[in-house]
Amino acid sequence: QVHLVESGGGVVQPGRSLRLSCAASGFTFSNYGMHWVRQAPGKGLDWVAIIWYDGSDKYYADSVKGRFTISRDSSKNTLYLQMNSLRAEDTAVYYCAREESGQQLDYWGQGTLVTVSS
C-alpha cells in the first residue's frame, strides 16, 4: 500500500529556511518521478517542483525558482524540499505526490503546513 508522509512544516520568519521531507513506502521509490504541490489557505492547487525518478532532472515553478530545491534520497525512500528566503506568500500546505506513467499524480501525502510570519 502506497504511503507518502510529509514532515518538517512549521512557523518560520520571512527570509529564513525550512526543509520538508516526504517519506515514501509501499512502492519502489526509485522508479517514480515525484512532485511538490502546495495550497495556500482557501486557495487552489499550486505546483511547486518535480524531480525525475532518478534525480537527473528537476523543474520548478517560476515563483520558487532560485529559492527552493527539490531532491531525493532513494536509499532512504525520501523526497525533500529545501526552502530558502521564505516569503509570506509561501504560506501553504505542502503536499508531495507520486507521478505515474501517464503523468497523473496518483498518490498524495496528507500535507504539512508551512506558515511564514514574523
Add this chain to the structure above:
Amino acid sequence: QSVLTQPPSVSAAPGQKVTISCSGSSSNIGNNYVSWYQQLPGAAPKLLIFENNKRPSGIPDRFSGSKSGTSATLGITGLQTGDEADYYCGTWDSRMSEVFGGGTKLTVL
C-alpha cells in the same frame, strides 16, 4: 490566475448530472493527458480520472472524463451529497511544469 480555466462553482440536485469544464491551450491540454482530482473538505487531493478518461481502481463509473482539442470535461452522474468537494483538472505543460485549474466547488443542493 491559473493556466487552466475552470468555472469557480457548479451545483445540482441529488441524483442529477453535472459537468465541469477545463480549458487550456496547445502547450498543455492540447498535447498531454488530462487528470482530474477530487479534494474533499479538509483532505488531500485524490486522483479521480487519469489519461483523459480512465478511472483508478475504486472510483465509481458515475465519474467520467473526456477531452477534445484544448479542453477537457469531468462528468458526474447520480450526484450524492458525498460528492460535495473541490475538483481540479491538471496536466503537464510544455514549459516544463505541471499546471492545474483554479478548482471548481461542487454543491449538491
